[in-house]
């Protein structure tokens with residue numbers, strides 16, 4: 212993803228901080244490996260071994276230099292990692308967002324706060340016009356997280372992605388960046 216900097220920013224929300232993954236965060240990756248959904252829809256390993264979890268953390272450090280995008284640990288206000296959020300290149304001036312919070316840390320507002328912090332930063336990136344995320348219709352928590360961060364549901368993508376080997380429908384949510392909104396206002400005015 213081309214941008215002005217190859218340094219991962221530190222982003223502050225009200226309840227979380229988005230920061231670089233550290234090897235000391237390994238336990239939260241191991242917890243995520245035991246989740247029924249997270250390993251099916253992310254690159255979190257399917258087994259909860261420490262070696263695999265550390266390899267996951269090292270892969271996150273490659274995301275920015277390789278041009279894939281920005282991968283952050285979501286940390287609570289005591290700096291303990293509770294989950295993950297990433298912004299990844301999706302072609303042209305689009306980027307897609309993905310996130311998860313470890314099961315023991317849910318329903319505390321962490322995902323919504325993390326997405327709000329990431330979005331507030333990303334909508335000011337000059338090289339982006341559009342942020343997207345895909346949510347299974349049954350994932351009410353994630354739909355709510357998206358809406359809390361100002362994403363709008365644009366439609367249902369049928370059989371968009373295989374999850375656990377089965378085709379699944381996904382809602383497409385999107386939020387335009389400031390640059391794209393300004394361009395749209397210029398074109399209509």
Ligand SMILES: CC(C)(COP(=O)(O)OP(=O)(O)OC[C@H]1O[C@@H](n2cnc3c(N)ncnc32)[C@H](O)[C@@H]1OP(=O)(O)O)[C@@H](O)C(=O)NCCC(=O)NCCS
Pocket residue numbers: 248249310311312313316317318319320321322323324345346347350351352353355356359
């Ligand atoms: C979806 C997920 C990220 C939500 O994380 P979270 O930290 O528990 O979410 P928050 O605490 O920020 O909740 C935000 C809102 O969603 C609601 N919510 C969260 N989980 C919910 C659930 N399972 N059912 C209904 N509402 C839910 C909260 O009540 C809150 O609502 P409010 O804004 O009205 O107060 C988390 O459950 C998760 O990681 N799931 C597995 C992976 C996943 O689904 N990732 C997203 C893929 S698109």
